[in-house]
Amino acid sequence: MLQAIADIVRLDGAEKHFGAVRALSGVDFHVGAGECVGLVGHNGAGKSTLMHMVAGTLRPDGGHIAVRGNQEASYSVARALELGIRCVFQELSLCPNLSVAENTRINHPSLTGFGWRRKAADLIQAKLDEIFPDHGISATDIAGDLSIGKRQMVEVARAFTLTREPLHLVILDEPTSSLDAHTAGQLLAFVRRFVAAGGSCILISHVLGEVLQNADRIVVMRDGKVVAADAATAFDRDKLVAAMGGAEGHQRAVAETRKTQAGPLKVRARPARQQDGKELVARAGDIIGLAGLAGHGQTDLLLAIFAAASRAKAGIEVTAPVALVAGDRQADGIFAQWSIAQNIGIRSLHRLRNGLLISPQREAELAEFWKKKIGIRTPDMNNNIFSLSGGNQQKALFARALGSDAQIVLMDDPMRGVDIGTKLEVYDLLREEAAKGRTFLWYTTETEELDNCDHVYVFKNGRIVANLRRDELTEEKIIQSSFGDAA
Amino acid sequence: MRPEMTAIAPGTLPKSSPRGGAARARMLRSLLPALSLSLVLMAIAWLNPRAISYFGFSLMLNLAIPIALATIAQMFVIAGNELDLSIGTFVGFVGCVTATWLKDTPLIGIAALLGSIGVYALIGALIHLRNLPSIVVTLGMSFVWQGLAILILPKPGGKAPDWLLAILAFKPPYIPFPILAALLIAAVVHFGLMRTSYGVILRGSGGNAAALKRAGWSLLRTKIVLFALTGLFGVLSGMALIGITTSADANIGNGYTLLSIAGVILGGGEFVGGRVSPIGAVIGALTLALAASPLLTFMHIPPDWQVAANGAILIIVLAARVLISRRER
Numbered sequence: 001m002l003q004a005i006a007d008i009v010r011l012d013g014a015e016k017h018f019g020a021v022r023a024l025s026g027v028d029f030h031v032g033a034g035e036c037v038g039l040v041g042h043n044g045a046g047k048s049t050l051m052h053m054v055a056g057t058l059r060p061d062g063g064h065i066a067v068r069g070n071q072e073a074s075y076s077v078a079r080a081l082e083l084g085i086r087c088v089f090q091e092l093s094l095c096p097n098l099s100v101a102e103n104t105r106i107n108h109p110s111l112t113g114f115g116w117r118r119k120a121a122d123l124i125q126a127k128l129d130e131i132f133p134d135h136g137i138s139a140t141d142i143a144g145d146l147s148i149g150k151r152q153m154v155e156v157a158r159a160f161t162l163t164r165e166p167l168h169l170v171i172l173d174e175p176t177s178s179l180d181a182h183t184a185g186q187l188l189a190f191v192r193r194f195v196a197a198g199g200s201c202i203l204i205s206h207v208l209g210e211v212l213q214n215a216d217r218i219v220v221m222r223d224g225k226v227v228a229a230d231a232a233t234a235f236d237r238d239k240l241v242a243a244m245g246g247a248e249g250h251q252r253a254v255a256e257t258r259k260t261q262a263g264p265l266k267v268r269a270r271p272a273r274q275q276d277g278k279e280l281v282a283r284a285g286d287i288i289g290l291a292g293l294a295g296h297g298q299t300d301l302l303l304a305i306f307a308a309a310s311r312a313k314a315g316i317e318v319t320a321p322v323a324l325v326a327g328d329r330q331a332d333g334i335f336a337q338w339s340i341a342q343n344i345g346i347r348s349l350h351r352l353r354n355g356l357l358i359s360p361q362r363e364a365e366l367a368e369f370w371k372k373k374i375g376i377r378t379p380d381m382n383n384n385i386f387s388l389s390g391g392n393q394q395k396a397l398f399a400r401a402l403g404s405d406a407q408i409v410l411m412d413d414p415m416r417g418v419d420i421g422t423k424l425e426v427y428d429l430l431r432e433e434a435a436k437g438r439t440f441l442w443y444t445t446e447t448e449e450l451d452n453c454d455h456v457y458v459f460k461n462g463r464i465v466a467n468l469r470r471d472e473l474t475e476e477k478i479i480q481s482s483f484g485d486a487a
Numbered sequence: 488m489r490p491e492m493t494a495i496a497p498g499t500l501p502k503s504s505p506r507g508g509a510a511r512a513r514m515l516r517s518l519l520p521a522l523s524l525s526l527v528l529m530a531i532a533w534l535n536p537r538a539i540s541y542f543g544f545s546l547m548l549n550l551a552i553p554i555a556l557a558t559i560a561q562m563f564v565i566a567g568n569e570l571d572l573s574i575g576t577f578v579g580f581v582g583c584v585t586a587t588w589l590k591d592t593p594l595i596g597i598a599a600l601l602g603s604i605g606v607y608a609l610i611g612a613l614i615h616l617r618n619l620p621s622i623v624v625t626l627g628m629s630f631v632w633q634g635l636a637i638l639i640l641p642k643p644g645g646k647a648p649d650w651l652l653a654i655l656a657f658k659p660p661y662i663p664f665p666i667l668a669a670l671l672i673a674a675v676v677h678f679g680l681m682r683t684s685y686g687v688i689l690r691g692s693g694g695n696a697a698a699l700k701r702a703g704w705s706l707l708r709t710k711i712v713l714f715a716l717t718g719l720f721g722v723l724s725g726m727a728l729i730g731i732t733t734s735a736d737a738n739i740g741n742g743y744t745l746l747s748i749a750g751v752i753l754g755g756g757e758f759v760g761g762r763v764s765p766i767g768a769v770i771g772a773l774t775l776a777l778a779a780s781p782l783l784t785f786m787h788i789p790p791d792w793q794v795a796a797n798g799a800i801l802i803i804v805l806a807a808r809v810l811i812s813r814r815e816r
Binding site: 055057076077078081087089093094095096097098102103105106107109111112113116117141142145 | 690
């Protein structure tokens with residue numbers, strides 16, 4: 001009984017079906033007061049479904065939910081908020097047409113009456129200052145104008161703002177997926193402070209190191225079930241991966257020196273703000289990393305290179321067709337109304353053409369080829385793209401780029417919120433394609449991914465400040481360059 | 488506040504500059520409606536300086552009040568990512584009720600008008616609950632309103648209530664009444680939709696409905712409120728129209744459907760995403776009202792060509808907006 005009261009939330013035998021798919025089959029899960037629970041598992045393991053239940057946005061088909069020892073018969077979002085349970089969802093849920101302060105108001109029914117705008121602005125500004133010092137976000141900024149990383153910062157900060165409702169438990173679903181190492185560190189440090197002060201937290205992340213270092217207890221899910229749950233100290237990286245399953249047989253990228261000779265030049269680009277002679281050079285078969293803090297000109301340079309491929313641009317030389325794998329999947333990558341096959345074929349239309357029309361047969365062939373090659377998990381490539389999980393949607397976008405005639409592939413932090421199994425599969429594929437002579441320019445916010453690159457350019461304030469070979473690449477070096485003087 | 492600005496050499500404002508650019512472009516875009524209105528006004532002043540007077544404005548902007556009200560009505564549904572194709576015939580229906588029942592049997596008239604607002608609210612509920620496309624539902628409703636209007640007033644006629652005539656004949660000192668009314672409408676709606684805390688929820692329902700639902704708000708309620716507000720301003724528009732024309736005709740408002748949509752878009756609104764501007768919408772309505780006939784008459788464009796010329800003005804303004812939006816990227 002004592003145990004039950006110390007629990008913020010407890011689910012017993014939670015079940016959920018979506019049609020024939022069993023998303024959760026009898027899951028027991030609880031979070032104690034002053035505890036940070038790490039939740040890991042592949043995409044589609046049921047983590048998000050479970051969290052939607054805790055947050056009240058999904059009703060369980062079976063099982064019980066109890067909050068602070070009281071059974072909740074009619075649990076809903078409103079009830080969850082009343083009880084101090086909040087969730088930062090993986091898909092960004094800000095209103096792009098509203099300002100940061102107005103978005104804060106949406107989560108606080110009590111922010112009304114005279115002066116609510118001032119109150120909302122102060123509230124979010126103070127919380128942003130507390131979690132992310134130097135965030136550079138103003139409460140009057142329109143959410144849609146902010147970069148994806150800053151939107152995520154606003155969303156996280158918003159979940160921790162306090163008005164009338166209490167705050168006991170915050171669910172963070174991939175909170176760092178769009179943050180660079182520096183801001184992710186700020187956030188995780190804040191989470192530790194929050195937990196130390198008696199709050200509770202559920203941390204979902206595909207970056208296993210984050211979970212291992214910050215969670216008190218780790219719950220591993222697979223195929224809609226909890227397969228392991230223990231104190232964080234009982235796990236290490238390998239044990240976690242083994243418990244999650246599915247990633248066996250893959251070897252992490254080792255720093256093999258597979259590159260021997262320099263291929264022909266593919267891209268030579270100087271960022272618009274570069275004042276010294278540094279420039280980005282990529283040759284055939286290179287995998288080039290673009291690192292540094294988020295939003296320091298990496299995406300801008302990728303887009304400039306992409307534009308230069310079709311229209312000559314000063315300072316940028318591109319010698320082959322280019323494809324872009326977008327990072328903001330929902331906004332820039334996916335055609336929401338189209339099937340998976342159509343989404344893959346769009347970059348290769350001239351090859352799929354038969355006279356004036358697109359040949360459905362060739363489109364299906366291309367789609368089927370990549371379904372096998374990249375392992376897109378779907379019964380039918382003619383299903384809508386949204387029938388796929390996030391990781392598989394991203395695979396489809398990779399298939400779009402790799403299936404095209406592009407010799408240069410630009411990647412704008414494409415692995416956000418993608419599980420480690422999918423990532424490892426894609427890494428292998430990239431190396432394979434690079435060996436065939438393709439060139440990859442890869443902007444990533446996850447330092448671990450840079451291990452796959454031949455060399456790495458570090459960006460600061462829209463300029464290249466360092467060019468590191470793989471053997472001299474360390475996280476310290478990147479952070480040092482990111483913060484060093486740009487002179 | 489922004490340490491990254493102090494850390495770098497002056498003249499280069501990385502990080503903040505793309506956002507600053509977006510803010511500048513937004514500013515420019517929000518000034519565009521005002522700019523197009525002043526262009527039209529300057530053209531009129533150049534063609535006919537005498538028109539720029541108290542009397543001239545009262546005359547030229549005669550019909551601007553009902554157009555502005557209908558535009559605001561349309562703006563509310565557009566704020567919720569819907570479109571109302573029935574607003575024109577609805578204004579006509581309200582006009583017929585105003586010129587007959589509201590004058591002869593005021594209680595029945597008031598009940599009919601309030602009831603029609605209720606119907607709008609129900610349509611909002613229906614569209615949300617059954618997940619129907621608003622274009623189809625409101626297109627259907629437009630025939631319903633038109634039919635009702637013809638039933639009430641089979642041939643042109645009727646008479647506006649005296650109190651309504653008195654209100655619209657009001658001649659304030661210095662500022663012509665239509666301009667005063669436009670300022671009032673813009674101020675009231677701007678406050679209600681852009682500044683109040685529930686206005687944020689209404690606009691948010693157009694921006695990201697899923698996020699709103701997750702925060703525990705009822706989307707059914709926002710939709711009902713938006714449609715009821717459309718009904719309310721449609722009623723005001725119809726009454727103002729009859730107050731000006733003094734008698735009604737079942738077809739009197741038919742042109743308002745497209746005028747109101749054009750006014751919202753001209754005023755900086757967008758069809759989806761909850762991006763609307765009440766002040767812009769009123770300015771857009773004024774621009775349309777002026778460009779519709781006074782300007783073209785002064786330009787000696789024959790009436791046969793006026794509708795086409797009106798369309799051309801619309802296309803030019805919208806093209807300018809697209810150019811500015813493109814710079815935003």
